[in-house]
Amino acid sequence: MTKCSTSHKVVDxxxxxxxxxxxxxxxxxxVFTNGCFDLLHVGHVNYLEAARELGDALIIGVNTxxxxxxxxxxxxxxxxxxxxxxxxxxxxxxxxxxxxxxxDTPLALITRLAPDILVKGGDYQHDEIVGxxxxxxxxxRVVALPFVPGYSTTSLIERIRSGT
Numbered sequence: 001m002t003k004c005s006t007s008h009k010v011v012d013x014x015x016x017x018x019x020x021x022x023x024x025x026x027x028x029x030x031v032f033t034n035g036c037f038d039l040l041h042v043g044h045v046n047y048l049e050a051a052r053e054l055g056d057a058l059i060i061g062v063n064t065x066x067x068x069x070x071x072x073x074x075x076x077x078x079x080x081x082x083x084x085x086x087x088x089x090x091x092x093x094x095x096x097x098x099x100x101x102x103x104d105t106p107l108a109l110i111t112r113l114a115p116d117i118l119v120k121g122g123d124y125q126h127d128e129i130v131g132x133x134x135x136x137x138x139x140x141r142v143v144a145l146p147f148v149p150g151y152s153t154t155s156l157i158e159r160i161r162s163g164t
Contacts, residue, residue, distance in 0.1 A: 006087075006090045006091045007087060007090065009090035009095065009096065009097050009098055010083075010086045010087060010090050010097075010098045010099075010100075011097055011098070011099055012099065013099060013101075013109065013112060015099075016059060016097055016099040016112075016113060017112055017113055019059070019096075019097055020059065020113045020114065020115065023056065023057045023096075024116065028055070028056035028057055029054075029055035029056050029057070029116040029117060030055060030056070030057050030058075030059060030113075030115045030116050030117070031051050031052060031054050031055035031057065031058045031059070031115060031116070031117040031118075031119055032058075032059050032060075032061065032110060032113060032115035032117070032118055032119070032131075032135075033047075033048070033051050033058070033060055033061070033118070033119040033120065034060065034061035034062070034063070034101070034106040034109070034120075035060070035061075035062070035063065036062070036063045036068045036071070036073065036077075036078060036085070037060070037062055037085050037088075037089055038068065038073070038077060038078045038079050038080055038085065039079055039080060040085075040088055040089070043148050045092070046148060047121060047145060047148070048060070048089075048092060048094050048095060049094045050145050051094075051119040051143075051145065052094040052095070054117050054119060054141075054143060055116060055117050057096040057097075058094060058095055058096050058097075059096060059097040059098070059099065059113065059115065060089055060095055060097070060098050060099070061099055061100075061101050061106045061109050061110075062082065062085055062086050062089065062098055062099070062100050062101070063078075063082075063100075063101065063102075064082045064100050064101065064102040065078055065081060065082045066102055067101065067102050067103065067104060068082075070104060071104075082100055086098045086100055099113075105130045105131075106130055106131060107130050107131050107134070110130070110131030110134050110135065111131070111134050114134075114135075114138060115135060115140065116135075116138075116140045116141070117135070117140055117141045117142075117143060118131055118132065118135040118140065118141070118142045118143070119142075119143045119144075119145060120143075120144055120145070121144065121145055121147050122144050122145055122146045122147035123147045124144055125144070126142060126144060129142055129144065
């Protein structure tokens with residue numbers, strides 16, 4: 001590992017849970033969000049920076065390749081393998097930890113990690129946010145950040161395929 005390596009930020013569930021507890025025991029708020037993050041674009045970066053601003057530390061649950069395929073994102077998805085997606089996200093300054101999950105939803109991961117703040121994009125209604133009840137039951141917050149139109153992996157892939 002080099003001095004500027006951020007690969008240590010990609011962790012398994014157990015290490016993620018230990019890290020969350022350490023951060024919380026120091027009196028800090030942990031923000032959790034999740035997604036595929038197939039082709040990282042400025043919409044993702046803006047979203048992750050805004051999520052991180054809501055607390056003291058940010059952990060991202062990233063869908064495995066198998067779970068992305070089950071979500072029906074389209075042919076050939078994911079474009080980027082799970083290990084690469086996790087590693088790229090870990091390199092962002094606003095991201096403190098990344099953990100992969102293979103389930104169809106992040107509910108089990110959210111339950112295991114017990115974050116203080118759960119964040120999703122504004123394309124989700126509050127009652128549609130998976131894990132909402134778990135976080136609220138612990139006295140946490142659930143936030144739907146405003147959706148920024150014009151930035152999506154699907155539209156980026158369509159532009160690449162069409163050559164525009």
